[in-house]
Amino acid sequence: MSRILVTGGAGFIGSHLCERLLADGHQVLCADNLLTGSLSNIEPFFGRGDFVFLKQDVTQFIHIPGPLDAILHFASPASPVDYLKLPIQTLKVGALGTHKVLGLAKEKAAKVLLASTSEVYGDPQVHPQREDYWGHVNPIGPRGVYDEAKRFAEALVMAYHRSHGVDTRIVRIFNTYGPRMRAGDGRVVPNFICQALAGQDLTVYGDGKQTRSFCYIDDMVSGILAALDRADSDPVNLGNPNEYNILELAEKIIALCGSKSNLHHEGLPVDDPKVRQPDIGRARSLLGWEPTVGLDEGLARTIAFFKEQS
Numbered sequence: 603m604s605r606i607l608v609t610g611g612a613g614f615i616g617s618h619l620c621e622r623l624l625a626d627g628h629q630v631l632c633a634d635n636l637l638t639g640s641l642s643n644i645e646p647f648f649g650r651g652d653f654v655f656l657k658q659d660v661t662q663f664i665h666i667p668g669p670l671d672a673i674l675h676f677a678s679p680a681s682p683v684d685y686l687k688l689p690i691q692t693l694k695v696g697a698l699g700t701h702k703v704l705g706l707a708k709e710k711a712a713k714v715l716l717a718s719t720s721e722v723y724g725d726p727q728v729h730p731q732r733e734d735y736w737g738h739v740n741p742i743g744p745r746g747v748y749d750e751a752k753r754f755a756e757a758l759v760m761a762y763h764r765s766h767g768v769d770t771r772i773v774r775i776f777n778t779y780g781p782r783m784r785a786g787d788g789r790v791v792p793n794f795i796c797q798a799l800a801g802q803d804l805t806v807y808g809d810g811k812q813t814r815s816f817c818y819i820d821d822m823v824s825g826i827l828a829a830l831d832r833a834d835s836d837p838v839n840l841g842n843p844n845e846y847n848i849l850e851l852a853e854k855i856i857a858l859c860g861s862k863s864n865l866h867h868e869g870l871p872v873d874d875p876k877v878r879q880p881d882i883g884r885a886r887s888l889l890g891w892e893p894t895v896g897l898d899e900g901l902a903r904t905i906a907f908f909k910e911q912s
């Protein structure tokens with residue numbers, strides 16, 4: 603049994619991590635300032651002796667009494683809509699928050715895993731994206747606040763690894779979906795499902811030919827914990843390599859919801875990547891991991907969650 607801190611533990615991926623870690627018999631400390639996370643995601647764990655919630659802004663000094671074996675650093679706005687609304691908080695949590703987390707890891711001799719992102723590749727000119735691709739990011743565009751914060755966070759993690767010998771992991775997470783995403787989160791899967799269930803037109807940005815590769819949350823959690831256990835300090839991509847364009851995704855969601863919704867085209871957000879697909883060769887060989895839940899199955903489970911909410 604380990605004692606593990608999850609920052610951003612009340613968020614979408616964070617809360618699923620807390621749940622899996624508790625099920626695996628670990629003691630979980632969940633830190634979140636509830637800026638984009640929600641207590642409803644972790645309510646089922648309240649009252650357990652092996653779960654502690656800390657309402658904590660991780661850009662401030664983090665005090666954790668007692669030993670700590672690992673830190674999973676997931677605190678950050680992660681939806682383009684959220685980080686466009688919260689640009690300074692996004693930069694601060696990626697930079698100052700990562701610094702506090704690394705200082706804590708050094709103090710406690712704890713392993714630390716950084717939730718990085720496919721956004722470090724920007725609007726990629728190499729396809730699919732491998733970890734050795736350095737990316738194509740606009741530092742001063744609206745998405746730069748997230749992309750550059752995560753790129754800085756990766757650099758800081760490597761510096762603590764090299765200078766202080768901290769045992770570090772970096773996972774680059776590609777589009778992930780599933781239950782507990784916020785209805786108003788702005789990302790394409792919750793937007794389309796909520797619109798289809800309400801019989802509204804689906805808002806396709808641009809011509810809808812841009813691609814993404816969607817990974818179901820349970821697969822992502824398995825990949826993250828495999829990386830914590832078995833990865834080395836170099837970044838590893840985690841995602842589902844099956845690539846779809848946004849029109850295909852819209853049609854799938856309309857069909858799975860049994861909806862009569864139509865499509866409504868809106869402008870493409872600035873610097874919206876045209877393609878995105880992970881090369882997961884490194885995760886396959888290093889971790890023995892690959893996704894197992896197909897898009898239809900994962901969407902059906904996610905639609906069931908949103909139906910329960912409404």
Ligand code: UDP
Binds near residue numbers: 870874875
């Ligand atoms: N998108 C869309 N309609 C929406 C929300 C998003 O067409 O209601 C598009 C968006 O422009 C992008 C893709 O879907 O090309 C994925 O967007 P998301 O916000 O989920 O995450 P991203 O991959 O851009 O970080």
